[in-house]
Amino acid sequence: MRRPWLFAGLLLCAGSTVAAQADQTIHADGPAAGTAPAWSISTAAPAGWTGDCCTYARAIGVNYVLYQGAWTGKPERVMVLNVWPSKLPTLDAELQDDRKQYLAHDPHGKVGIFAIDNRRMPCRGVLYSGSDHIDDAIVFCDPGKAAGVRYSWSMAIDASDPMRQSLLDAFKRVAQRSTYTLSAQVSGSDGKSR
Secondary structure, three states, rough: OOOOOOOHHHOOOOOOOOOOOEEEEEEEOOOOOOEOHHHHHHEEEEOEEEEEOOHHHHHHHHOEEHHHHHHHOOOOOOOEEEEEEOOOOOOHHHHHHHHHHHHHHOOEEEEEOOOOOOOOEEEEEEEEOOOOOOOEEEEEEEHHHHHHHEEEEEEEOOOOOOOHHHHHHHHHHHHHOOOHHHHHHHOOOOOOOO
16 A cells, blocks of 8 residues: 555654645645656645645655644544656556555455546545554546656545544545646755645
8 A cells, every 4th residue: 555554653753833724735846756757746735734745754755744733643634645656557557556455454454436536637546444443545646657656645544533524525625636747856855845
């Protein structure tokens, strides 16, 4: 799965960054790598959510995170952006590979569809219901062959979380509003947010 399984590093992080405002556009940027040009992925952060590219995101090895309140180090209720070089031939192949990895990790988990409508590019969503009673919503997007990358937004939610539906709705809006653009070359490889 693209969602990092080793969240132990999260516990080492503490503190918070400036909270995102309603409809505040956030940008995650990445450098050119191999044949993939430098990129920028933007979306609208939900009201009350904080974005981070360089402290907590880096600690868990992803490009960007969105979370509410203070950083707790727990994976639940954290929206995670992960960008990787395209290697598999299609977006459907990415989903099949992720499903295989998920079921290898949790053979009793259930796999469902997470409906998504990103009008800017092909995106596919999946909702995993784990035997640990943690649900994982993941949306995979393909900005096209010229981009040389694919990306996903993911979020883990406790199946009994009283805010489950509103969290999934906020997550869906982030994924649906997500856009990819070519970016000016980014110095370093830290995916700094601007």
